Amino acid sequence: MTLDNDSPIDQIRDFFAHDLFAYEACGCRIVEASHGHAVTTFDIAPIHRNAMGAVMGGAIFTLADYALAVACNIGEKPTVSVSNSIEFLSSARGDRLIATCDVDKSGRSLGFYTVDVRDELGTHVARMSAICFRRA
Numbered sequence: 001m002t003l004d005n006d007s008p009i010d011q012i013r014d015f016f017a018h019d020l021f022a023y024e025a026c027g028c029r030i031v032e033a034s035h036g037h038a039v040t041t042f043d044i045a046p047i048h049r050n051a052m053g054a055v056m057g058g059a060i061f062t063l064a065d066y067a068l069a070v071a072c073n074i075g076e077k078p079t080v081s082v083s084n085s086i087e088f089l090s091s092a093r094g095d096r097l098i099a100t101c102d103v104d105k106s107g108r109s110l111g112f113y114t115v116d117v118r119d120e121l122g123t124h125v126a127r128m129s130a131i132c133f134r135r136a
Contacts, residue, residue: 005035005075022066035075036103040067054091064115064128067101077134086128094119
């Protein structure tokens with residue numbers, strides 16, 4: 001299935017609900033989705049926390065990766081991540097994490113994206129840079 005910029009948000013949500021780890025295990029949800037842009041979120045639950053009580057880096061990365069998957073696959077050939085770098089900037093202080101992904105450059109075979117993760121209080125929790133490959 002190909003998603004384009006005219007795909008209704010419900011169709012996009014249904015498609016990405018098949019990303020079972022992000023959707024079912026982590027509770028990620030899509031707030032906004034368009035070509036080169038996505039906003040995803042999850043409510044912080046006990047399952048997201050590490051032994052010290054902070055949100056686990058893997059949970060933060062999953063949310064960022066989910067936003068990336070949405071942003072880079074709408075209006076494009078099927079696209080997969082090939083390189084990611086994430087910096088954890090601060091512990092979340094709120095109850096919800098929000099990842100915003102935007103394209104920096106979209107080429108024929110490579111796409112470059114930045115994902116910022118914040119909590120609902122505005123705390124900048126993480127920033128991820130990603131390079132994606134567009135499959136033929």
